[in-house]
């Protein structure tokens with residue numbers, strides 16, 4: 232086996248017989264550039280733990296920016312915005328529906 236699963240299996244044990252998993256417990260079903268499909272089986276009692284998908288294989292994270300999938304383009308919400316919204320909601324009366332956008336029927 233050319234993959235190192237020691238980090239993945241660290242601190243994990245079989246829920247049935249409590250024996251540790253080793254690299255023989257992991258069978259690679261499918262391998263894609265950024266994805267591994269593995270099958271986990273206890274080598275001691277034979278319990279089948281099913282199929283897992285492992286992403287980010289060989290992916291190197293150099294900075295927190297690498298983890299941001301999409302930047303939020305909206306302005307940040309300030310404390311004042313939250314207080315304003317709170318006062319607005321608190322003061323709503325039975326006519327609150329007048330603040331809803333009008334839906335024009337065709």
Ligand SMILES: [Zn+2]
Pocket residue numbers: 245246247248249250273274275276277278
């Ligand atoms: Zn077991």
